[in-house]
Amino acid sequence: MENNKLTRFGVSMDEKLLESFDQIIHNKGYQNRSEAVRDLIRDFIVQHKSSNNTENLAGAILLFYNHHQNNLVNEMMSIQHGYHDNILATTHLHIDHHNCLELIVVKGIMSDLQELSDKLITLKGVLYGKLTISPLA
Ligand code: NI
Structure with a gap:
């Protein structure tokens, strides 16, 4: 370089x-x-690594959501269990009476991380979501 x-x-x-x-x-x-x-x-x-990139990546998905939204917490949990191999850790913070902030630390290939992130971020009740990728050294 x-x-x-x-x-x-x-x-x-x-x-x-x-x-x-x-x-x-x-x-x-x-x-x-x-x-x-x-x-x-x-x-x-x-x-913007291509989703057919097979390099192992690490990253985090940040989610901000209203936990009163019908069934949201259950759906989120069920999706995450489907990607247990990709999830290293989850931190949940109760921001106020209605809102939660969740940080999901992930690893794996881009297509899996993108897929997991898209499934979570597009759930009804998620007010903000973002996947941030870091290349593994
Ligand atoms: Ni909460």
């Missing part, structure tokens, strides 16, 4: 958009735009 040839490219964008970007990367501590853009692109590539 370190020996790869560097390529420079130009990007045109709205001035306000760039100002917002610069403000955020400055607050995060990036020394320059190039390093921030490289990190964004690396993450974009990992998150």
